[in-house]
Amino acid sequence: MAAMEIDTEKNLQRKQSTYQSLDETFEIQNETYRGQQYSQIYFARLHMMRTLLYSLVTHWKPHVPVCTVLELEEGKECIIVGTLYKHMKLKPCILDEYSKERSALPLVKPHNFMHPDDHLVLEDESGRVKLGGSVLSPSVYVTGVVVALHGKETDAGDFMVLDVLEAGLAPQIEPQLKSREDKYVVFISGVNAGSSLSNPLQFQLLVDHITGHLGDEKGIAAEIVHVVIAGNSVEIPLGLLNGQNLASKDQSRLSEPVQELDILLTQIAAGVPVDIMPGSNDPANFSLPQQPLNRWLFPGSRAYNTFRSCTNPHCFELDGVRILGTSGQNIDDLKKYSEGKDELEFMERTLKWRHLAPTTPNTLGCYPFTDRDPFLIESCPHVYFVGNQDKYGTRILKGSEGQLVRLISIPKFCNTGMVVVLNLRNLECHTLSFGTQFSL
Incomplete structure (x- = not known):
């Protein structure tokens, strides 16, 4: 079987692409937890973003003075820079959760x-002030x-907002589209x-498409140069993890989903480079940034340097095109604590705020970094993807x-x-659907 697969790959004459990983900023290597807050x-975050915003303010409103929260004077117009905090009446509280767990009535969790x-507060090192006016909508912004x-400060002690300046899209390198030919990246x-929702045959059809085993599809398969698996690749039966020693049959039930995934990934890695990212359901650390899944979980796939x-x-x-993405936790959290038309609008906001996950660490778990915030976006990507969403969507965002x-x-x-399939030549994308329904 292995020989046959290798021969098939040779016949495909698959296209190649240059790859460079930029994950170093998300790797937790030299960090040491010492009980820091x-x-x-x-x-x-405030130090980095304030330096940036100060440089933008000189072009935005050069004649308006900049001051701190402590320096505010009633009726005097000024510009203040700080971190937003949103007071939310319905925000879950651990004490409320405990009391509700002891309640006899069934609870319905809001989405x-x-x-x-709800109202917004701005704070810096000197203090905090409640924000007023209609310019800054609490439904759009989140804590962080x-x-x-x-x-200007009102007689009630609030800060009446007249205008707001966001960081906007970060500088972007010119995309080095090295090839005029079609090259595709597949996102899963x-x-x-x-x-219970997983259909192994459905995923096998996808694998056969990527590897060129679906007959007429070989021409397209040869143009696939990369596969990205964006989180939630397995579902471990958590009911078995009750703190007790597991019987041998239960141990096999825990490992079966990973073994099934490894078999399919091995087929892909035999012919095309594949990146796998952890998600909220995967056997990885919970807090962001999630570290790579242990390679020893994939004995078949790790044998290939393409995995x-x-x-x-x-x-x-890839070929000079910068691609940035998450497995979806950042956008899912924004959906809970703000409002938007669709996932793409939430994605736009993270880019304009220059922060991948602004709700960390308030409502989204993250590692307590001491001297940096790895989620700040210092260079604008050419492609920004988010996995595990309810529906497909895409559009082009243009910066100033x-x-x-x-x-x-x-x-x-x-x-x-x-x-989702992305063409590296022109950054156009489309979807492929795989079904296993048969009719007699």
């Missing part, structure tokens, strides 16, 4: 914690975003091998300095049978 990551009484605000997420276990978030370059970003919302494969 999360305030330090907020200080690092969104927004309330009309750093902005510059133009306004939410395979959930081992779950790469990557971080979440994941950043890399000519930046162009292809936004891609990747649907869950186990629910939709759908993957």
Whole structure:
């Protein structure tokens, strides 16, 4: 079988691409946890973003003075830079959760914690002030975003916001489109091998398409140069993990989903480079940035140098095109604590705020970094993807300095049978659907 697969790959004459990993900023290597608090990551974020916003303020409103929260004077217009905090009436509290668990009544968890009484506060090292006015909508912003605000203090002690300045899209390198020929990247997420919704035959059809075993599809398969699996690849039966020693049959049930995934990944890695990112359901650390899945989970796939276990978030370059993405936790959290038309709008906001996961560490778990915030976006990507979303979506986001970003919302494969295909030549993308329904 192995020989036959190798011969098939030779016959395909598959195209190649140059690959460079940029995951170093998301790797936790020299960090040491010494009981530090999360305030330090907020200080690092504010310091970096304030320096940037100060440079933008000189072009935005050069004649308005900049001051701190402590220096505010009633009725005097000024600009303040700080971190937003949103007071939310419905935001879950651990004490409330405990009392509700002891309640006899069944509880319905809301999918969104927004309330009309929510309001925003801006804080810096000197203090905090409640924000007023209609310019800054609490439904759009979340805790952790750093902005510059133009306004004045009222007699009630609030800061009446007249205008807001966001960081905007980061500078973007010119895409080095080295080839005029079509080269495709396949994005998959939410395979959930081992779950009741997972269909192994459906995923096998996808694998056969990528490897060129579907007859007439070989021409297209030869143009696939990379595969990205964006999280939630397996579903472990958590009911077995009750703190007790597992029987041998239960141990095999725990490992079966990973073994099933490894068999399919081995087939892909035999012919095309594949990156696998951890997700919220995968056997990886919970907090962001998630570290690469242990390669020893994949005895078949790791035999190939084309198999790469990557971080979440994941950043890399293919033929000079910078691609950045997550397994979806950052966008899922924004959906809970703010409102938007669709996933793409939430994605746009993270790019304009220059922060991949602004709700960390407030409502989204992250490692307590001491001197840096790895989620700050210092270079604007050409492609920005988010996995494990309810539906497919894409559009081009244009920046004020000519930046162009292809936004891609990747649907869950186990629910939709759908993957996203990106053309590196022109950054256009489309979907492929795989079904296993038969009619007699």
